[in-house]
Amino acid sequence: MAEIGHYSLLIAFFLALYSTIASFAGTRVPDLGESARRAALALFWLLTIAACTLVYLLAVRDLTVEYVARYTSTVLPMSYAISAFWAGNAGSLLFWVWLLSAYAALVVRGTRKSPSRLVIPALGVMMLIALFFLGLILFLYRIDPEMTPGMVRDPFYATLQVLFGSPEGGLHPACNPFWRLPLRPAEGLGLNPQLQNPGMMFHPPTLYLGYVGMAVPYAFAMAALLTGRVGNEWLSLTRRWTLVAWFFLSIGNILGGWWAYVTLGWGGYWGWDPVENAAFIPWLLATAFLHSVIMQEKRGMFRTWNMVLVLITFVSTIFGTYLTRSGVISSVHAFARNEAFNIAFLAFMAVALVVSFALLFARRNQLASENPIEAVLSREAAFLFNNVVLVGIALVVLFGTVFPAISSAFTGVQVSMGPAWFNNVLWPLWAMLLLLTGVGPVISWRRARRNEFRRGFAIPFAVGIVVAAALVLAGMRNGYALAFFAICAFVLGTIAQEVFRMLRTRTGTLDSPPARKAPVAAFTRNRRFGSYIVHLGVIIVAVGVTGSSLFERQSDLVLRQGEARPFEDHVFRYTSFRRAQEPNRDVYAAGVEVARAGEVRAKVEVVKEDYHAEQMRWTKARILSSVVEDVYLTLAAFQEDGSAIILSVRRIPLVVWLWIGGAVLVLGSLIAMLPDTRERVRRARPASRTGER
């Protein structure tokens, strides 16, 4: 079975090679172009066969396959065994390239009737990227001294062995998920207990959907540069693709935060871990791109900058994949161990950057801006600041992420850039970005006149001041918190005011029934309305982050069985102890009763687990959520006989708003993706007057 997967990949590699050449040559020859489109579709089906093969091998736990033996065991639950698809390097790369082929196939299907001359070259760029990943999976290998050349059974690698073999050992593919071991091990190594969480099923796929999705706008941008059609065509063709990628990147980041939050030891929902940062940088850059695109569409500005942004966003997604997969940041030794992998990835990023910038330079004259920025107080300037701040944050995060690796490579000294460093450097930028979230959508184009400025900002400004004053009166003395809550209130004021004004002016022009006027007014401007909802989500997230990061309290309670101790207004009673043996783990569970004001609020079990195959002890948090605060309970330690425990209690205010805000943000991006009602009408009747209002 593994052989079918392996040879599907091999056929796919040559198909991608053909499709790349046919795409670039097929821009002038329609039949070749059609063949390239078919090759892209066939690539998707071949990689689907490969992906299904791997899922099957994982599901049946075929331990003769090295990847299956390394990431599963016979006692691992089925859902996690299948999630092991993206747990390791080889599977992740296959998943990446499979998603890319799916995006390419969707582009092919979605542009069947498109007359655009950008589609075929864009397909060529996507196929080129697929070629790199397939090459990595198939042809990247290392010399394994424990393996003799005779042990290489696969005819493909046996041939490579003859051509490139070494007397020092056998050829071992560095990231091929279908590689068979010479001998079947008795048991697999199993999946890291940290990854045995529902987050594992959803977080990596959504994040990868976001990463890979950014390849589509990049491919169209490159196609525009290659063909010289650098107008707005590539933007209008890729707007929804960018939103789709951003949508998945957002979900991926939020799910990642949630997973880290419910998993003890990952530093809360955001610990500025390199892998977290690697996912956050593309999101920041893609956000900047989504904003600057509006400038090009409406004012013919930022044309070069949009190209630069889409380019660096794409490279950052590759960088994110690389950082997550190579382990180069968390362990410097990984660099030496997997040198070929590192060189291949870094070379790919370098080539992508150099070629893209060279093309950009060659077309620089065609990308001149149509309009200049005329005033500092204008929508154009606000968007420029927004971009500067977003890219600035991305650069700070990038610096903080790679600096420890660079420093230790050159000086041998391990420098740690912890959460404190990131928070200290970034808070002014966050404040500025939040402020711009309020200013940008309200301020006038070209030049804001004084009366317009007053009319736009008087009420929101007053809302901000009132909220700050109310918080001071309520006893809040933390300057950061006051500033952030006031800014959030100001931005909420601008959003409410904008939505109200939009609905008021638009409902006046509609002839729908009165009850339907407001929804019709909103959903015939989906892009605008969606963006307001996204901004609302951002503000709710900001409230959650401010509350939870500035006002958390923590205490460790030593409890004997039956004993109760208070922490602030809550009382915690240790009631029972239970030990259970499951196929893959031993579970130690302490029953705790949580009471407030004399009433029992909840009875929970705090748990520690010993995983057999992985030989790891793991603690799971129990969380009591409410809109005001989360009570976060963990079993810090316990007596073997269950006579006493140490219960760790954290009280984290407003954290639930982070997830609510995240959901609102995702919903807003969905709305922004929908076509306007009018657009749908127009597509149904293409011959109608396109210029009608």
Added chain:
Amino acid sequence: MLAALVVFVMALAVGAYVGYPLLFPGRNPQVEDSERREFELRGAQLAGALRELETDHSLGKVADDDFAERHARLAREIEFVEQRLAGAEPSDQTDVDELAERLVKARRAARKHARSGLCPGCGRSNPPAARFCMNCGSRLEEREPTS
């Protein structure tokens, strides 16, 4: 052995599917009336831009004079697209991208002219910030040369 057979069949099927357009040229589904479709898409884009401009203006985000100028520009482009869709051939064979590019160039030229302070009407030099000619009163900033 079974695996080898499966792989062989797969390779054959892929080869046939991908090679078909080259083996039987001319039988492929060509994009029908691609020029018409291009104009329809362009028209939809322009109509969308016009709607956005109107919403911005109704919310007080675009000044009246700016609105008038941009509205007129979009309307001109829409008119051109509609003419082509209706089958009427404009006097020259310009395609819509060229038209857009020409308008952009004209606009840049006008801006440059305005920044230089030279009046396009009488040729008198004016201060860089001036919006109207000090000699004849012609508008310096937004004028677009007809091309």
